[in-house]
Amino acid sequence: MSQRTGISNVFDERLGDSTAFTAVAAVGALSLLATFVLFVVESDLASVALVVFVAAAAYGWLFHQAETAWGLSVLTTLVGIVVLGLILVFLFLEAEKAFETAGLSLLLRSAVPVWSPSQGIYGLQVAIHGTIVTTVIATLIAGPLGVAGALFISEIAPERVGELVKPAIEMLAGIPSIVYGFIGFAILNRYLFYELQLNTQGSLFLAGGVIGLMALPTVVSVAEDAITSVPESMKSGSLALGATDWQTMKGITLPAAFSGVSAAIILGIGRAVGETMAATVILGNVAGEFPNPIFDVFASTATLTSLIASQYGDAAETQLSALFVAGVVLFVIVMFLSLVSQLIERRMRRQLEGDS
Amino acid sequence: MSNASERGVHRDHSPLLPTVSAGVVGLSFLTFVLAWLVLFPILTPSTQLVGGVTFYDVFGLAMLLCGVALVGSGVASRTGYVPATPSATAGVTTGVVLGVLGFVVTGLFVSQTLGIDGPMGLGWFLAAFVGGAAVFVATVAPREDVGSTVPIGAFALLAGLVVLLGVIGDSWTWNPSGLAATFSGDMAVPVVALVVSLLTAWAGAKAYEGFGARGRQLGAYMFVNLNAALMLFVLFVLIAFIVYRGLPGVLRGAAVGLGTGPEVAFGLHLPFDVPFVTNSYGLRNDVNGVLPAVFGTIWLVVGAVVLAVPTGVGAAVFLTEYSREGRFTQVVEIATNGLWSTPSIVYGLFGLAFLVPRFGNSASLLAGQLVLGFMLLPLVVITTRESIKAVPDSYRDASAALGVNQWQTIRSVVLPAALPGTVTGIILGVGRIAGETAPILLVTSSSMSPFPASRFVPRVLSGFQFTAQPPFVTNTELLQASSALPYQLYALITAGVGAGAGSDADIDPWSTALVLLIVVLTFYAVGIASRSYFRRRLQE
Amino acid sequence: MSKTDTDSRSDTQTESQPLVDHTVEGETSEEIRDEWTNYDFDGEAKLSVSELNVYYGDDHALKDIDMEIPEQSVTALIGPSGCGKSTYLRCLNRMNDRIKAARIEGNVEFEGKNIYDADANLVELRKRIGMVFQSPNPFPKSIRDNISYGPRKHGDIDTGLLARVLGRDDGEREERLVERSLKQAALWDEVNDRLGDNALGLSGGQQQRLCIARCLATDPEVILMDEPASALDPIATSKIEDLIEELSEEYTVVVVTHNMQQAQRISDQTAVFLTGGELVEYDDTEKIFSDPESQRVEDYITGKFG
Structure with missing residues (x-):
């Protein structure tokens, strides 16, 4: 963070800075999304995208710590929701085959053995x-x-x-x-x-x-x-x-x-x-x-x-x-x-x- | 029903009722303890004590005595021979408890002893219902001093006579139709004695305080205190038993002294050696050990913490510091609580479906770390949030008033203040996941032998390799299956290495359980101790 | 809540709840003369307190209190905050037993026997010495259930299915009791059409009168009131004050207040506690407010400190 002492700086004027930061933030967000998508489709490239994300986050942390901290905290908040969603999706995906084969007899079968x-x-x-x-x-x-x-x-x-x-x-x-x-x-x-x-x-x-x-x-x-x-x-x-x-x-x-x-x-x-x-x-x-x-x-x-x-x-x-x-x-x-x-x-x- | 003579602020003095009641409570307590000892055959029920008396007779006599004393107390109080302050009725709770008891006893008598089933099995049910209702009325209709003593006393008398006369005794068995179980006298007599002793102690406690509100309080407190004592006792017995069975195995070949332990570095040796923990399984070992499982658990916990702690703390910071209470935080909260209550086996299935195919289609340490990390995450979020919320707003205001921006305030004021609570929560959470078996079973250890050799010790740090193609970094150690302490115990159980059946070279499951217990409970002890330490410091 | 434990954790208790504060300025060290607290009155003493001392850990919260409380009158306890007047009030029905750090020594005689004796019956004691708290604390139940809570717990009223089946349903008696108590507490006209409503829906003043009615329903002889109007607005306060005056015809009322005008308006005699847990002067209210013996009391009631 740049040092400021003058009273005029009550209003922030770091326009140039903020465009650069926006770009880095966009790269970070996109690369994380790419990591996730690539991982889900089982591509080895996921780790490349992850490296890009880490680099963007490191840059942000060094030069725009406050904003980066905010952004990272948002991302971490999403993790819980995403994990719960993934659990839901993958449980149902994997269960589908049995439903196709056995249908409702999975739960309602009356003949023995069940x-x-x-x-x-x-x-x-x-x-x-x-x-x-x-x-x-x-x-x-x-x-x-x-x-x-x-x-x-x-x-x-x-x-x-x-x-x-x-x-x-x-x-x-x-x-x-x-x-x-x-x-x-x-x-x-x-x-x-x-x-x-x-x-x-x-x-x-x-x-x-x-x-x-x-x-x-x-x-x-x-x-x-x-x-x-x-x-x-x-x-x-x-x-x-x-x-x-x-x-x-x-x-x-x-x-x-x-x-x-x-x-x-x-x-x-x-x-x-x-x-x-x-x-x-x-x-x-x-x-x-x-x-x-x-x-x-x-x-x-x-x-x-x-x-x-x-x-x-x-x-x-x-x-x-x-x-x-x-x-x-x-x-x-x-x-x-x-x-x-x-x-x-x-x-x-x-x-x-x-x-x- | 209060009348003028009872409106004294001080109690009437007469030691008779309290003395007799204290005797009933004491005798019931002894019966209770003795019944447990006989039930878990520490004592054999048919042992001949002095003069040919068996434990059956002891139980019978004790119940008989309690019954007589209780009926006597009730009658003495009702006739005004001893002072008491009974309510108008013993109350619905007592009535229902005894009514159910009456139902069961009549039902058993009619269906089992008399062998009456009636049309569609309804005969015994009707009889039982009538019996239960009769006991209920007999309990609630008279004044409390009679209602809360005489029915219980009569029941104790009956049970005492049945046992004393040998109706239920040594050679008695009962195979209830519909249950796969057969009850023998050795089982039935102590169980009956348990039930009767609890009831007589209850009635005795009420009588001790002269019935009424104070009597009921003592009766209730007796149960609540007994319950708490039993919980402590169960904890103590569990731990003591595992130490007793497992310690010899853990200490086999153990040595203390300079230079006895395995080499750490530069020719320095640990001053102690516990081969059960530092050895793997090998045919030529004197003592086989669980080193691969120990390392597996360590790496699983490390991986989970690395994943869950930053994520969870970040989420907690966002929820408490940045966002306002609204729909989004509500969704996150529901998701967090949902994750917290999701069963561990479901996490395992999720790992099996989502992670395992993406890590080379085999069980791996990394998958286990991620799954355990996901399990730890909600706990970190919840405890960190609690401790951040507990940081007073005045701290934040003071920092903001000095012109410090929000992130600086969070970093240098809020997080340090919330650190103790967060760390405590994490330690307790780690204790929980370190003992998790189900998810590990599915994603990390599924193919592991219960006797893992030294090549299965995961060496994660030296496993990193860099390659020219994506994914550039690989770590075969992380992508390999690994054992872990809870899995090790499970594998030993399913491999049929039962209690004490193995030879010296086998890995003793009790010792494995002890090592696991030490690891997990150490986390808990440290977590609980640090919490009470920080709490006390906050209060000062 | 056993009394053996009263001295445990004393330091943390006193520090987290500064029940006694010795640092009020303006205190002059002045001998307290026995005759200032020897109050002569006609009639019987309902409660007589002698050599009562209360300690919170090392803190000496009440010092050697001797006091006789006449029956069927209003006794006001006044003093600056932290002088121990509330602690004193809570000694009279042993509510201080709840505070584990408190140690109580001395005699509180009720009907000629010490209520701190080992064989005292707390249930009977609190039934006959009722209490109304600083802020209204109705139970989260219906108005009717609030009133009949005490009598039910004492077995004086029995309703419900079991009682009805056994033919000893007291429903009618309960209704009479509810009506009588609410009328005594001047609340009947406001709530008689909604006795089944949750008591938490009432206004603050109504809630406090409900608490008084609840206390009256157990048929007490003494009513202890701990600043009963301090959480209320002026109109509700004046209603409570009228009520207190009416109640004194039948009951012995002891009321703690920090409001000197209120004490003057409602009480027959006033006891002044000053900082340090001392009873400094106890006399007819008129005498206390017109011509107190103690210089410190005069300073206090003329507003020089406190």
Whole structure:
């Protein structure tokens, strides 16, 4: 940046400079676009365009840092949207073949087996059923226990205990899913197999339980945020009327934080739906037939996620495409849950802002 | 129902009810712990204790005692023998809990013991419904001191008698129609004891405070505190168990002392040697290790951070500093939250469809770095945004009032102030992606053996080559498949290297899990510690 | 919220919330004479406070307060900000238990027994010593539910499906209670056609009267008010003031205010707290404002400082 000291320079007069910069900016933008397009069409030239972009950005950074910083920040903002768009496009593109071959029988097939790659039968109903069962079990665990944990940290525990429990729960979230899965596989699977004399190692029941434990920290931390954001004056108002702390939590705090707490549970459900490795390792990943009867939670079928993770490796073309359909189903469910929880959270923020 | 005599600001003194109730809570707690110990067969239920007494008898006796004490407390309070401040009814929550219990018990009794199914299986259902409804009414209709003790006490009595008389005992089994599971006495008795002990502890806690609002508070707090304690306990047990099983394998052949470790440079050796971490798999090794996986994870994390951190920080700066709240920021926000909740396996599929064909149609380290970078991106955006928002506007105003332009202000005032929060968020995010398995499985490691040899250690820095044709720069190391710690564990599991089944030369999955856990939890510990450090400094 | 923890994290607490400020200028060191605070009145004392000390960590927020509060009258607590008058008020129904850094010593006798005794029943205490806060804090519920919240929690009113099935529905009693409380708080005429509406839709003044009605519904004997009109406009303020005067016929009202005219208008006796957490003078309101004994009090009420 050029040094200016005179008072007349309150108005910027760097016209010449700015044309040169515009040119460089245009080159940068075009070369980045070219990089992207060339990469998508699988051309080796993408790297050349990338080098041009880097050069333009470096020039801009050295001589017009403020403007370049602005431009780069715009570009980085677009990355998230582009990635989400690409995920959407490529999932659907890859899923198309299975849809062409199998049509709606992918989701609506009634004959058994519903999934048998060797016979060219690709139906996802059993996996969807498995996902539903494990998610319900996981939610029954993570929902109530998670909200109770959030209440403990934000309302009940003495400050020092809360400061200890909160990081511990985050640590619980940090344990990789494959480790949970391994413990489920090596210890709990065997345990239930022998103790309950099951027919198979692995069960939806156990997978759901482990996934519930894994979704628990998400529910705790999001619900805790919601509960903490309820104004202290409301709680004092209730206590001053002679309500107990517990009555205040039930009668005032939780209802006021209702939206945030439900958003927490929805996010937890989203985590449970998408959890992969624990289910893959614990379950037998057989997706041909429904458990008999359908509510037998001790059957060892598959979830959508575990079906993908266990079968992508030796999948032929159509089978792989059918696995992409499973990915599409997952993606749609999770996006829907994410949108709902955002809507709910926004409502909560508006409500509480209106209150104060 | 308050009447004049109860309107005292001070409580009546009579130690009888609190003493008995404390006894019930204590006994229930012991039963609860004992039931878990028996359930995870640390103790064998049919062990003969003193005088031929088994754990079955202990459970039965404990439940019987709790039941008697609870029924007694309820009656004593109702007749006014002990002072209490009960509400008019035990409440819907208690009623529903006990109603469901009544439903289950009656249903099981009618369908399993009596074997009545009725037309279309409705017979047992009707009976169960009637039973549940009866218990519900018995709970909510009388005054709270009776409603919250007598039904639970009666249930505990019943369970205690059933166990004591050996109706459900050593040789008892039950195979419910419709479930693949068979329940034995070893399983059923501790489970019944668990349920009963929770209920009796609940009722005991209420009675301890003389029922009423304060009693319910104590009852609820007991559950909430128990829940928190159990979460801590689970965390502790998980970590302790993996350390216990994995540590011997990790330390096999380990040595501490000058010059024992592998050479770093110029003849300098590390002062310690942990062959499990520094060795690869080889037939002639004394101790086989997971070095390729360790390096794979390191390079994956480095690549993801290089991609996601500048991008995420840039986006956060744009969203908070440059743009106004509007439709565009809203779209970005929705996209960011969407990316954050997209399942990891979907990222893997995306990498498989989009990246793998463009990197030579095979699994590669680079594809894994990009996919993990995309996964890390939303987390960086969200946490950086939060910490930039937390920078007070007065800082920006002060800088602007000195005539500093917006970018200079962002660079020298806003970003430094937001640095601690950002760094913390990134560390926690890295911990998360370092443990990710699903996407790696699809795009980076799909063909890797669970026993990777030393040639699979990615040597990224020496892998760059310059060529005359586009793309001018290549790095075969980046375009090669690589192992990674979480994948390594997965591969060992699917290869059937189960718990403790392998020989000495095998790579122990428990040790792999321990190394993975150490890596991931170190990131978490550092992240959490730095966050609380910076928070405390802000408060001062 | 256990009391064992009251001394934890004291430094950060006091620094982030400067509850006591010793730096107000114009303070002269002057002996406080016992007779200035020994207020003689006819009738019974509803609350009698003796040797009350409050500490926030190392900060001595209230020093040796002795004070008897007569029943069925309005007692005003005035003083410059940071003098501890609000802290004092919150000691009277143990709302300070919520502040973990606070340590409270001394006696607050209600019906001849210390409310800080270990066996005190907080529920009963707060039911009978109600409180109205500085800014209106209605619950995000309907007007009706706001009023019946307290009685419901105390089990005095029971509605809902279960109660109806068991034939002990108190719906009618609830309606009567809501009407009575709202009438007492002079709000009935304004809201009787929309009892089911969310209370957050009311104006600030209406919200504060709703909070008073909510407090009356639990049938208290003492009502503590912490600057109840400071967040309101003049018209709403005068309505609240009229209400306070009416309430004193039946209830014992203790009101904190920083507005000396307000204290003069509504109170029977006035206690002046000055910086440092000391009760300097306590007497008939008339006497305090016309002929105070203490030089510092005179300086304060004539506006020389504070």
